[in-house]
Amino acid sequence: MELLAPAGSPEALRAAVCAGADAVYLGFGQFNARRGARNFTSKELAEAISYCHLRGVKVYLTLNTLCTDREMPEAAECAVEASRMGADAVLVQDMGIVRTLRQVAPDLPVHASTQMTIHNLDGVKAAADLGMKRVVLGRELSRQDIARICEQSPIEIEVFVHGALCMCWSGQCFMSSVIGGRSGNRGMCAQPCRLPYGWGDELVENYPLSLKDLSLAGHLKELQDIGVACAKIEGRMKRPEYVYIATRTYASALRDGHEPSPAEMRRLEQAFSRQGFTDGYFMGRKGPEMFGVRQAAAEPEELFAQIRAACESGEGPRVPVKFYAMMRNGRPMQVGVEDPEGRQVTVSGGCPEVARTRPVTRQMVEAQLAKTGGTPYRAEQVIALVEDGLSVPLAAVNALRREALEELSRQRLTPPERRHGQYNPGAKYENFRGEPAVQVSLRHAEQLTFELIRRRPDLIILPAEEIANHRDLIRPALERGVPVAVSMPRICLDRETDELRRQLEVCREVGVADAFVGNLGFVAPAKEFDFRLRGDFGLHVFNSQAIKEYKRMGFQTLTASFELKLAQIRDLAKAVPLELIAYGRLPLMITENCAIKNQSGKCVCSNVNTLTDRKGVRFPVERAPGCRNEILNANKLFLADKEADYRRSGVSAIRLLFTTENGIECGQVLDRYRGKGGYTPNDFTRGLYYRDVE
Secondary structure, eight states, X not given: OEEEXXXXXXXXXXXXXXXXXXXXXXXXXXXXXXXTSOOBOHHHHHHHHHHHHHTTOEEEEEEOSOOOTTTHHHHHHHHHHHHHHTOOEEEEXXXXXXXXXXXXXXXXXXXXXXXXXXXXXXXXXXXXXXXXXXXXXXXXXXHHHHHHHHHHOSSEEEEEEEEOXXXXXXXXXXXXXXXXXXXXXXXXXXXXXXSOBEETTSOSOBOTTOBOEEEOGGGHHHHHHHTOOEEEEOOTTSOHHHHHHHHHHHHHHHHHTSOOOHHHXXXXXXXXXXXXXXXXXXXXXXXXXXXXXXXXXXXXXXXXXXXXXXXXXXXOSOEEEEEEEEEOTTSOEEEEEEOXXXXXXXXXXXXXXXXXXXXXXXXXXXXXXXXXXXXXXXEEEEEEEEOTTEEXXXXXXXHHXXXXXXXXXXXXXXXXXXXXXXXXXXXXXXXXXXXXXXXXXXXXXXXXXXXXXXXXXXXXXXXXXXXXXXXXHHHHHHHTTOOEEEEOOSOOOGGGHHHHHHHHHHHHHHTOOEEEEOSGGGHHHHHHTTOEEEEOGGGOBOSHHHHHHHHHTXXXXXXXXXXXXHHHHHTSOOSSOEEEEEEEOOEEEEESSOHHHHHHSSOOTTSOOEEEOTTOOEEEEEEETTTEEEEEOSSEEEOGGGHHHHHHTTOSEEEEEOSSOOHHHHHHHHHHHTTOSOOOOSSEEOTTTTSOOO
């Protein structure tokens, strides 16, 4: 199992390699999910790849953020530059970058970042169909979930084993961007989950969204046994000393086949922790014990000083090589070396002479060849054939050894031959100029009143479980010619998919033909039941290339990311009709850990539950399918008085997102967006449609 370590700076990279990492991941340019890390310049990246490859360590480039149309040429250039240097793979989130890489660097291996929220086998298979070689699974999966995926996965599986845990599923958090304009999907998360919150009118004194750091140090053998290809350590924002300690701890455990000792775990806690570590998700034990905060503590100066000294003086695990030598009378001496990947180098020079006094022995030649100090290599095996009675200057043997290793190093540093192309944005499309359809997205079937049906929205969207459990409430709309679409859950683990398929079957039986899909893992189930594919906001449609790629996958419509400005949406090449969320409480988080149950000790999802921040702002917390939570924005998005603006953006439909509204409110909002009535929310926001998001 490969051990993958973070490298937020050249210093952290050297620490990871010295500590025994098999691979490192790093950011280059602005298109990575840790833009706050130091990251690497072009010169530093070239040096990093050479440094790592010489030592048998792979380098993975993170291009795992969402990218605008204007940024795409630069992102393509970053990928090509890294590919030419010999980067071993690139991690991605954005489907537009996936498409662009296929065009500009088709031979560069692509890994699906955890930001793609892939969490079930169908999602892994969809990534494989896209040409990806590896998937980084969501941190929320249990040991059984991971084993089930590994058993049938057509590509490699990577799992986080240590580091920070986000409360929200990676890639689905909008809290930082909607509240503060700093997008986690753009590498600029402000970590509002680490702040204190209260419940309802309670004083703000708890940290219900701050999880302890993950540690699976005691489960490495199990991960190996179930088929995980790569164990990943989080921490590109962390200092080099942390990287060294974490990497060394896990490398030793993997190498020696044992769990870390209590002393090693104490060192990990000293380096960084939030009141200890948790393996709750992996073990299937969710709850309050998984939560913790970073407490003020003095820096472990002595420990960090020891680590700095170790990094400065040590090379870390050296590359094992095999030496071969042949010394025969009257023929040039030959020295060969072979590395673990099978590269072979043979050099020759000078002819041995007959010894006048003390002849050279096989042991003497082998001893000289084994002296690899000062290089990244260690002699794993040395075999020399030396004829009796010869005189061989040991300095000549040393010179041949150096020459062989220099040539081997040159070969190890030669980038692989890869194809590269120019970025071409492709065709543009004229914007839709008609009147956008008005769709209503309901959270509960009870919101679908006769009055709402009588108003005849252009489309009614309901969750799969609501349609399946309340089919009698759906039929009146279908009978009156008002189309109904099903929205897939945002998260559905493999153990939950049988129930989802049952729900989808009911949806088809009652006459639902369209499905809103917000995750790669639900494309296959939607196609299985022959639904018309419509892309939901979870797909992060952020650029024109993403639209074209989703069209290639069979999507008939897509929803624009609500992290884009209206002007950016206007300029997208709309290869398929594009829709816009124009009203409602925007989703901020979807969580696997039930904050409601953690607070109350029981399931009270049917009650009104609100998180209150330090300023007294209240965020509704709703139940999501699978006993998950969805945290919604305090203020409602409202654009009814901005019709001219969203019409200029060229969208073919707008969606009214109803969550906490009752049936009467739903009707009033629909009327207002059709130019009737005077409904205006008490507190509202324009979202991110008019302001730049970092």
